[in-house]
Amino acid sequence: MSSGNGGTVTEPRAADGDLALVIGQDGKRFILRLAADTELQTHRGVIAHNDLIGAEWGATRHSHLGLPYVLLQPSLDEILLHLKRRSQIIFPKDLGYILLRLAIRPGMRVAEAGTGSGALTVALAWMAGPQGEVHSIDRRTDMQELARANLARLGLQDRVTFHLLDIADGFPIQGLDALFLDLPDPHNYLLQARQALHGGGVLGAILPTANQVSSLVEGLDQQGFSQIDVCEILQRFYKTIPARLRPVDRMVAHTGYLVFARALAPMLGPAPQTGARESDLDLDATQPIGEEEQG
Amino acid sequence: MSSGNGGTVTEPRAADGDLALVIGQDGKRFILRLAADTELQTHRGVIAHNDLIGAEWGATRHSHLGLPYVLLQPSLDEILLHLKRRSQIIFPKDLGYILLRLAIRPGMRVAEAGTGSGALTVALAWMAGPQGEVHSIDRRTDMQELARANLARLGLQDRVTFHLLDIADGFPIQGLDALFLDLPDPHNYLLQARQALHGGGVLGAILPTANQVSSLVEGLDQQGFSQIDVCEILQRFYKTIPARLRPVDRMVAHTGYLVFARALAPMLGPAPQTGARESDLDLDATQPIGEEEQG
């Protein structure tokens, strides 16, 4: 991104071809790719891309009606909230935690079943980096086309391999570090999921209803998964008036239940119970867990 | 990590020197680095590392008393919960969202002020990857030594530069993409923070009390930051008995308020107000924001 270390640092500037976020006084946001000699039309006037190209990030520019706009590089959560979509996307509050639980890291090998509108696809491609291997599987062409378009707009299309098929017939890849199921009935594909993950690999899912969670947990218990965890994440924003600090009036009450589990290695005989699962350990889950004991 | 694509995939196996997570029937977790000819002492018997080395990840092994243990690669959240610590660490529920909001990605340039026990340091090093540039600044030697030890245990020490200094005197780096302040009084260092970030860079902070949030928001308003956002994240785990699905009895009620803002480019005259901030838009913040891209 930038390079300075002390001394003189050149402020990074918006360049032709960069992805940009432009925000007006009314909070209205535009995400666009800068292209010389084109214009951004807003309800409050026209902004020439040429006025933005070459400007410092964080600079203020004005529309032809004289109204100010701030120029920023979009962060990942802003990009995701702006994606063209045809289905419910995974919210930032859930996505950050999913990426952490799937242990996403540069160079990893990960797949999602259920491409959806590509929000998770984008996040995986972003986080896994150029050396990463991201697979996205769906049986609907239209969804994959949308996700492909969303990736292309962000310049991330080369990091993702799309597979058009029904996972009931098995996954096209194996030895995965992590697999995320964004499907209404993940409990029907656990045998296939187990075969696609390497031993110890992480399975994740998001489900809107409690009934689906019961079905999935039951299936995970039976199909050689361990360390099953179910949780939900609530996010509450605050009004940002320092002398009158208070939460906003309304919030999202529910997006989905998050489920995580680890694949056990195939074995003869019954899988061992690893005792209380993490989600039963409500207090321990939030405390340092006993640490390295060594002989 | 692994490489197969279709055909025959060799299951990845635990090797001498790997970081491993070993979980007993009672849910007791051990994180350790595998070393030939050493032993793991547990309350339920001894496990020879030599029994673990060469095993498939996800495999079950037994202590000398015959009790089963599952062998896994630790995920980032498990590593963080096991860190040796001397101060409160940032919880996974908050950390995932922080990484997303700071737009952490392979190769980025990021700093934290307040090294603490190094949990965020570990997460930043993990996510920024080998090409990333992570700086951690603290004025206490003991905290940095602990963080350094935690990084070394994970093999991530080469990705982080430690700076022992007081940020009241200014940051030792400039042009940062993102900066996280894990300090009790971040509002006292906003001028320095602004100079360390490049235009449009992301500032983040976590604060335990509402009074601190008021002080920080007031300072951000005055020091050329925009897009100020305050939120809190709550996580509720569920018991995983399919026929009796219900939340666990207790949960963490509070870790800290999260605050995010974007640095504006220096300008003459007053900074423009960008209207309602995201956190005021409680409904919009959760919906796709209308997008207008124009040629």
Add this chain to the structure above:
Amino acid sequence: MSSGNGGTVTEPRAADGDLALVIGQDGKRFILRLAADTELQTHRGVIAHNDLIGAEWGATRHSHLGLPYVLLQPSLDEILLHLKRRSQIIFPKDLGYILLRLAIRPGMRVAEAGTGSGALTVALAWMAGPQGEVHSIDRRTDMQELARANLARLGLQDRVTFHLLDIADGFPIQGLDALFLDLPDPHNYLLQARQALHGGGVLGAILPTANQVSSLVEGLDQQGFSQIDVCEILQRFYKTIPARLRPVDRMVAHTGYLVFARALAPMLGPAPQTGARESDLDLDATQPIGEEEQG
């Protein structure tokens, strides 16, 4: 209300003059007082009150367009949600807990400062019963007129005494069992509040911002109040489809912080600290507290 005990019970029926709740197929609710020879106009047709008078509660009647409506006695929370209002009312989720903490019971002596639209006034009159003594104090005539009208519509007007005055000059009553302050600056009236309560009386307040809570708690500490408690109550509704049980999409994120305290008897010298307050005892507050009763 009703009287049967076993044997033949006559189902209670809607009578001329009764308060009724009428609900359409579209969920639209009407609260009205039944009056012979009048009509209820809905968007889906006209219902003659004469069709409702004499019907069993819980019965279905039809508009002149043939659309069905269910006839019910309104419960207290439904009445409160329907009150004519000119200011924010206290929500049912908060109100139930407030009534419990103020220990409202038949025959008790209670006051509120800040009449508002009369929602709490109605609830206090309802719960304190015909023998209760409810005082409502405000310095604005218009608010008291609205509250008076709301009470009259419910037939509760005789249970409440209104006082038109500024509590900065002191309360017009003394020896109160409980006092609720629904004002923006309750910390300015704590001396007056202390004089209006009998020793050990309960003070309650609701406040939208964290800053106001800090001011109030500080004042309570200084003005001879003890057992200070601050909390907030969140309520999440569920969709009621048995095979797809899940929370609704959105919820109220904030109404107000609730503050409670007990008045100490006037004493010479500093008030004793009663150690950890209840709200600090997050675990104990939810468990049976050890009891030692001794002869």
Add this chain to the structure above:
Amino acid sequence: MSSGNGGTVTEPRAADGDLALVIGQDGKRFILRLAADTELQTHRGVIAHNDLIGAEWGATRHSHLGLPYVLLQPSLDEILLHLKRRSQIIFPKDLGYILLRLAIRPGMRVAEAGTGSGALTVALAWMAGPQGEVHSIDRRTDMQELARANLARLGLQDRVTFHLLDIADGFPIQGLDALFLDLPDPHNYLLQARQALHGGGVLGAILPTANQVSSLVEGLDQQGFSQIDVCEILQRFYKTIPARLRPVDRMVAHTGYLVFARALAPMLGPAPQTGARESDLDLDATQPIGEEEQG
């Protein structure tokens, strides 16, 4: 309770036979009935009841070791948290809302099935007053004896009629205004419940698991109940240090799901659907519902 109106008010004083709450500096609470010539033994010394009898409520008294104790009348929520118990009690956060939704008021006629340890029994007796009619039904003698003892300690025993029987055989009373089911399988007794309630009467239940909620909602749909509502209530306490306002560290994550419904009058043909139920109207449920009253 007290009587002054203006002029000279005599502060109410603790009398022989009164229920009292005594709180030490360490926050330790004792609920006891005052009895002349007896003593309260604490870990920090002995307090003679004779020192408390005649004292103003809110006064401070000292143990024989010189440590101060505050004398208060216990409020309902404090009484409930101190009840001797053999089963999970209903928490104050839920109880206040339940009382509101059941529209409890002086003189009403209400029953509970599942006496439990008598916490709801106590609350109903307290709120329904001396003219109220409270029935408590259980098939276990031991539970009823405990509840009876808890009521007797509070002097409320005359307000409750206990029934020792199995509600599978039907309820012993009819024409109830409200009925609360505190049982693991309320869906098995809905026909009986419907017969016990008068038309339009309110049914309430509390259930720990999502599976039970699905079963109950399904049964209510089939058995002539309407206006079905499911919700959960979360309460978060705050530390009460004004300069460091923040939530406590831990909170109760779950007690139970609350379910409410209204009994329809028996009718020929299928019951009308009243469209969206209240719990589906997440936004409307929190706003004044449009009202049309017509003459």
